[in-house]
């Protein structure tokens with residue numbers, strides 16, 4: 072491939088250029104026997120119940136500290152499967168590429184997808200590519216669909232959470248959101264924050280192994296942050312939630328950027344974190360299992376599901392006062408006052 | 409300073425609350441002027457720590473909230489002009505104007521950009537020389553110097569397609585108008601920390617000398633706000649004090665004051681809730697008139713209409729608390745805001761709603 076090669080409309084036409092693209096880029100990076108058959112549909116074998124999820128990824132910029140759209144596309148879908156206690160069996164990836172996109176960047180992003188998939192571990196077993204005219208897409212969009220095999224017999228869902236369950240969070244808040252904003256050049260200061268973007272099946276598998284049926288609920292606090300996950304959990308269960316602000320892990324860099332910009336770490340997106348609701352008798356074991364892994368090194372016990380104040384999340388501030396936590400609304404904006 | 413949220417900070421705050429309880433037995437109403445204070449008070453649940461007689465009301469310090477609906481109409485009308493890009497900051501985009509909002513216009517095809525810093529707007533103008541870029545400047549003495557700085561950069565770079573619609577306001581005049589109205593009882597002010605970094609505390613002396621109302625310039629941590637309240641409660645006679653010495657001086661920042669004085673000149677301004685206040689706004693000075701959007705474009709925004717039932721005006725004057733508005737939390741929420749005070753994160757209604765204290769007595773929603 073020559074330097075400066077770019078995606079042409081013809082790469083999406085299904086003809087020769089398309090075949091070259093599939094062979095030189097996708098097969099080269101995602102190399103696995105199922106994909107190599109180039110059948111229209113991939114055949115997978117599952118033992119029991121399966122989970123299915125899909126997610127469209129449209130991040131700008133495409134590359135940021137700690138990750139890129141490719142890593143995000145794989146990790147996001149693997150993590151959605153993990154919330155259903157599902158071991159990923161295979162991913163499908165659909166690429167919408169803007170005409171003129173540099174081939175070298177596509178290679179980098181596919182290499183990152185492949186590396187993330189290996190980490191998960193999961194194979195990218197089928198896919199599709201469309202090329203749209205310049206201006207019709209912002210560089211590259213990736214939609215990933217995942218199928219997973221549910222490895223537990225008990226229900227892992229909001230409906231399974233009960234009063235008394237302990238809430239665990241697998242690590243620090245806000246790193247992803249701030250890394251992306253910093254990569255956009257929106258801040259006029261340098262910020263030493265890396266996105267936490269990572270596939271979490273290994274972490275969840277360890278938690279399930281340690282906690283078994285005491286693990287009642289799993290959800291990844293992506294867009295809308297921890298605030299959204301907790302508000303939804305309270306609403307879906309009809310229970311109250313008590314959270315301890317002191318217990319929330321937040322890195323020093325994120326904390327100071329937040330106080331400068333007026334952001335609330337609870338509202339910031341994460342791409343490599345998991346919230347778990349665990350019966351009290353399993354909480355210590357699960358916390359230990361989380362902390363035993365790099366992605367969970369800063370895991371913490373952050374709160375409890377309670378019968379009081381149903382449907383509401385109450386945050387206890389370090390000053391002993393309490394306030395309600397709601398879902399954040401709209402765009403993330405710095406304060407101007 | 410101890411790091412906010414640390415155990416030593418929490419201990420200090422508990423100590424301050426106890427000290428307040430000892431001195432603050434009298435009925436007192438203090439006003440926190442600045443939107444960031446409103447956020448901090450709600451976020452840390454500081455109302456829970458005040459002694460029974462002490463009340464804290466929000467003032468006219470949220471830049472988005474005090475922007476008059478008629479001015480928003482002008483911005484909306486500008487956004488509809490062909491070839492015009494609007495750059496602005498904060499939540500202004502979502503604030504309802506008389507018959508629209510920038511968000512609605514953007515969805516309908518207007519080019520509206522949110523910038524983090526005014527200089528970003530200069531870069532946008534340079535990147536798209538075929539479009540007219542209008543930077544909508546809102547905010548007080550804190551943001552005015554940054555907009556002035558952007559204008560200086562645009563002039564230096566010779567960008568003919570850059571202009572500024574200055575809706576900037578200055579704080580002292582608004583506080584004077586508030587006290588003149590005599591409508592609400594104010595026993596003291598928590599004065600704005602960020603504004604005072606620029607202006608210095610001296611510009612607020614008239615509050616004590618002419619109106620007999622004291623004030624303390626405060627920072628934004630729980631410790632800062634309670635320290636300021638304690639200083640106010642302990643004042644034997646009205647005075648203007650600084651409780652935020654790590655950032656604020658009596659004279660302020662001369663460089664920032666100079667750039668404001670060079671680029672802007674005082675003008676009358678209309679404030680939401682307070683009405684027209686003489687010399688409380690900033691427009692571009694004669695030297696920079698050519699960059700004034702109101703000189704460059706002619707628009708007919710129509711007659712301004714306040715959102716029906718919204719009591720932002722009274723909220724901004726500290727006459728009512730947000731929950732006293734019949735629409736609060738019912739028809740008006742951060743998702744579906746009726747008035748500006750529910751849109752901006754610095755707005756009193758939004759802060760009250762978002763960080764409302766937990767009512768442990770009942771389980772119902774607000």
Ligand code: SF4
Pocket residue numbers: 717718719720721723730733734735736737740741745746747748749750751757
């Ligand atoms: S609650 Fe809504 S309608 Fe009522 S004053 Fe506040 S912004 Fe206006």
